[in-house]
Amino acid sequence: MELKNAVAVVTGANRGLGRHLAAQLVERGAKVYAAARRPETVDVPGAVPLRLDVTDEASIQEAARLASDTTLLINNAGISTGASLIGGETAEVRREMETNFFGLLAVTRSFVPVIEDNGGGAVLNVLSVLSWLHPAGLGSYAASKAASWALTDAVRDELAPRGIAVSALHVGYMDTDMASGVPADQKVAAADVAARALHGIETGRPEILADETSRYVKQSLSAAPRPNAAA
Template identity: 50%
Template sequence: MKVKDSVVFITGANRGLGLAFAKAAVAAGARKVYAAARDPKSITLAGVHPIALDVTRPEQVEAAARECGDVTLLINNAGISRGVNLLDTADAFELARAEFETNFFGPWAVSRAFAPALKSNGGGAIVNVLSILSWLSLPGAATYSASKSAAWSLSNGLRNALREQGTQVLSLHVAFMDTDMTSKVPGPKASPDDVVAQTLAALEAGQFEVLADALTRQVKQGLSTDTPPYAAS
């Protein structure tokens, strides 16, 4: 699909990658851009329509879908990480459940709510923001990794479920980006603007997956080897 003249809805659009998506959609000539966040007052980008949305609250998801029935491109970007290890004891389950509510059930609920509108508007597309951690589990992010692995499976399932109505589903996998979430992580980081540019180009080319940096491509390629990266010590 083409971004120009599309109607775009972006979750978690107040900062980081979501904000980069909003800026790019406006620059690409989208007819309308809905920028969703828990606090719509945090949306300050000119030329977008702020929407109040906590993806973990079903009533807000349904209200957004009713209000924004002209959407043709949905970008499920909202995500959280709580830094939980699998053997942590204090609040581990509670924190992991919060990650799954936002990272898995959130995009599922939003995609399901907007699917009828996408169908009515010609099919359109969904972009799900995933991670290199869909395939890896790192110390300090084990439950986040599990939620993103589940979201990868969700994306593949949505692609099958929405194929008949002509909705394209694109999964974005990326390692570390220069955003607030990774501000304390050392090492090189991808530019959100570059990741967005790759994603929108892949969307317009009809692709189903974006591997946005060299490390992500290396890990994906290694999944079919005798010593896949998720099994490395």
């Protein structure tokens, strides 16, 4: 997909990876709707702030109405509560799934007709290496990202006949607020991840592996599961 003159909606564009994606799209000549729950927090020069809460259906529908010229949707908004699946609060597990899976689905369903009416385009879902790697301490987040990976693959097949390409971005730790507790030498720069993501969209790659961690884990998917500790 040609990004120059594309019209993009980037969710969660007020900080972190979303902000870098929005800024780099503007630099490439795209029109950008920088979406956030609080649009007044968006400070991307050249972008159009857009109110969008991925857990609020009315907000999503209004955003799709206002951004009626969209040709590219980047589902970047997400949360991490750090909840485990057994010991964590059920409300936190539900909140992560509502945001990271059902929110992504709701935004995609609302914007697909818009993109199709504009002649087709693309959708990028920002996922994680935890789509494939499922540590106990981040079980809730990993489950939401694994579900979103399945969603992405299914939606890719469903939307291909409608002229809409669907890509998944997988990355390990990035230098963003969500990974603030991770040592710096274990994180990649969000700006670099954004650049790789946009290159993947331009070249039509269905799966974009943004760092060495995601590439290594993807190659290891066929490995046998670790034995039960009590076995």
